[in-house]
Amino acid sequence: xxxxxxxxxxxxxxxxxxxxxxxxxxxxxxxxxxxxxxxxxxxxxxxxxxxxxxxxxxxxxxxxxxxxxxxxxxxxxxxxxxxxxxxxxxxxxxxxxxxxxxxxxxxxxxxxxxxxxxxxxxxxxxxxxxxxxxxxxxxxxxxxxxxxxxxxxxxxxxxxxxxxxxxxxxxxxxxxxxxxxxxxxxxxxxxxxxxxxxxxxxxxxxxxxxxxxxxxxxxxxxxxxxxxxxxxxxxxxxxxxxxxxxxxxxxxxxxxxxxxxxxxxxxx
Amino acid sequence: xxxxxxxxxxxxxxxxxxxxxxxxxxxxxxxxxxxxxxxxxxxxxxxxxxxxxxxxxxxxxxxxxxxxxxxxxxxxxxxxxxxxxxxxxxxxxxxxxxxxxxxxxxxxxxxxxxxxxxxxxxxxxxxxxxxxxxxxxxxxxxxxxxxxxxxxxxxxxxxxxxxxxxxxxxxxxxxxxxxxxxxxxxxxxxxxxxxxxxxxxxxxxxxxxxxxxxxxxxxxxxxxxxxxxxxxxxxxxxxxxxxxxxxxxxxxxxxxxxxxxxxxxxxxxxxxxxxxxxxxxxxxxxxxxxxxxxxxxxxxxxxxxxxxxxxxxxxxxxxxxxxxxxxxxxxxxxxxxxxxxxxxxxx
Numbered sequence: 062x063x064x065x066x067x068x069x070x071x072x073x074x075x076x077x078x079x080x081x082x083x084x085x086x087x088x089x090x091x092x093x094x095x096x097x098x099x100x101x102x103x104x105x106x107x108x109x110x111x112x113x114x115x116x117x118x119x120x121x122x123x124x125x126x127x128x129x130x131x132x133x134x135x136x137x138x139x140x141x142x143x144x145x146x147x148x149x150x151x152x153x154x155x156x157x158x159x160x161x162x163x164x165x166x167x168x169x170x171x172x173x174x175x176x177x178x179x180x181x182x183x184x185x186x187x188x189x190x191x192x193x194x195x196x197x198x199x200x201x202x203x204x205x206x207x208x209x210x211x212x213x214x215x216x217x218x219x220x221x222x223x224x225x226x227x228x229x230x231x232x233x234x235x236x237x238x239x240x241x242x243x244x245x246x247x248x249x250x251x252x253x254x255x256x257x258x259x260x261x262x263x264x265x266x267x268x269x270x271x272x273x274x275x276x277x278x279x280x281x282x283x284x285x286x287x288x289x290x291x292x293x294x295x296x297x298x299x300x301x302x303x304x305x306x307x308x309x310x311x312x313x314x315x316x317x318x319x320x321x322x323x324x325x326x327x328x329x
Numbered sequence: 330x331x332x333x334x335x336x337x338x339x340x341x342x343x344x345x346x347x348x349x350x351x352x353x354x355x356x357x358x359x360x361x362x363x364x365x366x367x368x369x370x371x372x373x374x375x376x377x378x379x380x381x382x383x384x385x386x387x388x389x390x391x392x393x394x395x396x397x398x399x400x401x402x403x404x405x406x407x408x409x410x411x412x413x414x415x416x417x418x419x420x421x422x423x424x425x426x427x428x429x430x431x432x433x434x435x436x437x438x439x440x441x442x443x444x445x446x447x448x449x450x451x452x453x454x455x456x457x458x459x460x461x462x463x464x465x466x467x468x469x470x471x472x473x474x475x476x477x478x479x480x481x482x483x484x485x486x487x488x489x490x491x492x493x494x495x496x497x498x499x500x501x502x503x504x505x506x507x508x509x510x511x512x513x514x515x516x517x518x519x520x521x522x523x524x525x526x527x528x529x530x531x532x533x534x535x536x537x538x539x540x541x542x543x544x545x546x547x548x549x550x551x552x553x554x555x556x557x558x559x560x561x562x563x564x565x566x567x568x569x570x571x572x573x574x575x576x577x578x579x580x581x582x583x584x585x586x587x588x589x590x591x592x593x594x595x596x597x598x599x600x601x602x603x604x605x606x607x608x609x610x611x612x613x614x615x616x617x618x619x620x621x622x623x624x625x626x627x628x629x630x631x632x633x634x635x636x637x638x639x640x641x642x643x644x645x646x647x648x649x650x651x652x653x654x655x656x657x658x659x660x661x662x663x664x665x666x667x668x669x670x671x672x673x674x675x676x
Contacts, residue, residue, distance in 0.1 A: 120384030
């Protein structure tokens, strides 16, 4: 029998569009279930005009989910739900970004956040949760774009930090078929590498690629969570530490373990 | 066509309403439509009911979809200019189950006023729909009484999947009770019938306990009545294959839900397998279907009467097989197809 810990993974209901946040939510539910947690998705109706956002927040605040043990919120307006225990992380491209970009701030009470996930401040006064990159979403995106397929025969290297460049170049030199994307200018937690990465991926020549090597600072704690799925299989990826102190190759676990760790981290 | 299928859900539990939503989703996709399923949390606490419904009314999907099909309550509170409602039941705590204490708790102060207001709201949101169907005559009759004569067309859901082949009837003495194991489904009555029966027939109860404490209570009841050697509690979600295996080994099926809206899928599945179904007289939609189909027996809702009905049918395999065959015939010949149903829902 499953655990009686009933957990909702909540997003907005945006019909007939593929969104990363939905893919992340679906995967998160699957992994929570694999961990024995009774998890379900919850999609909240939402209207994304300025006036509609306020109404959506108000409507969400009228939904009382106190009987559920946990609610994991991935985007607006889920943090407005009434729940006894709530945790959250932000997914790039989710509705929070849209709201912030348009300065439509529907600010939830900070008490609704799990304390260890709160980062005070943030844009437009929004009490943001860490821009935590969930595992696998980059892989999902690359597969969705057809960059990665099972019949891949090329190599993609993505360098996310200036300090990674020498290592990335080493890989590139060793693999003539490699395509190297250099994205410099800030660390994973100091700037906005995700956005720049997506912009670079938009300009990619048609794939497929044999493997995706992502070069990130070895000290970065977020990377191991999502890198394993970049290549779509557990074996075909490499994470390279760029500080010269260690090189991690196929050793940070399979994607299942990464997701499981990520999911359980949201519930502790 | 882009179609949103919205359905209320109590969350974390399957059941007939969820099965219907999946069936509609499949049928619409098979007909070439794009479909999004939206599960709307259903509300059980009357004191917060009305504000939550007001919240639902804030959402209009005119721009996102060509059509909205609202199934289980309260999905029909969403707005759309092309909204079709397939009405499965009202907010039961304040309407047909008002005063029923077995599962939903007693009425709270202010509930009478809430029921009056809710009836007006129901008319408001149903009147704006292009069409309103009920899943059974029982539900249509209830709505006519509680909603000031509101008329619904009856559209009984077709079998949710391809109808399986029936199992040969081999008699025996094994009885099954399937589905959500909630107080209102009265698995406890079946256990008491075992204790009240001198026979040696055995009972398997299979399904998810809702709430979990009810499963514990059933186990305690089995122990207290000393029938552990005759009752098998399989209190978990069972797969379709497990369900079919249980039905194949069974001689008859129990479906004892109180005030059921319709025939219920459990009846349908028992009959599809060629098994007779026994219910009790206050099960409404189930008793209505059994009387119409001749697919089983209707006992009184007490252990002795139920035990007698079970014993009688087990002792007469010819009649049991005939009742199972009649039920099977009702399943295969009754009602509409999914093609017809989806065409009516989108008309």
